[in-house]
């Protein structure tokens with residue numbers, strides 16, 4: 001999978017099955033804030049999924065949708081990075097990391 005940073009840099013990795021996108025990003029030293037540590041209480045792990053790939057992911061829960069409403073730079077294909085688990089259907093996924101989700105953003 002590939003993370004696209006606000007400055008256009010692309011960071012790709014073979015992610016470990018079972019990890020969340022938030023965990024994968026941190027393993028790659030991408031400073032996504034993720035303030036609540038995956039408890040779905042902050043929306044600072046917000047990522048934007050490549051539109052053509054969005055339907056491959058399991059639908060967000062109602063709680064995730066509600067939390068996303070609080071995210072800055074919301075897009076039609078926004079998701080919480082802590083709620084997407086790496087599995088086969090995530091293979092080759094491309095997500096954009098908005099500046100507002102970065103600790104130094």
Ligand code: FES
Pocket residue numbers: 022033034035036037038039040041042043044045067080081082083
């Ligand atoms: Fe807080 Fe994902 S880390 S909602």
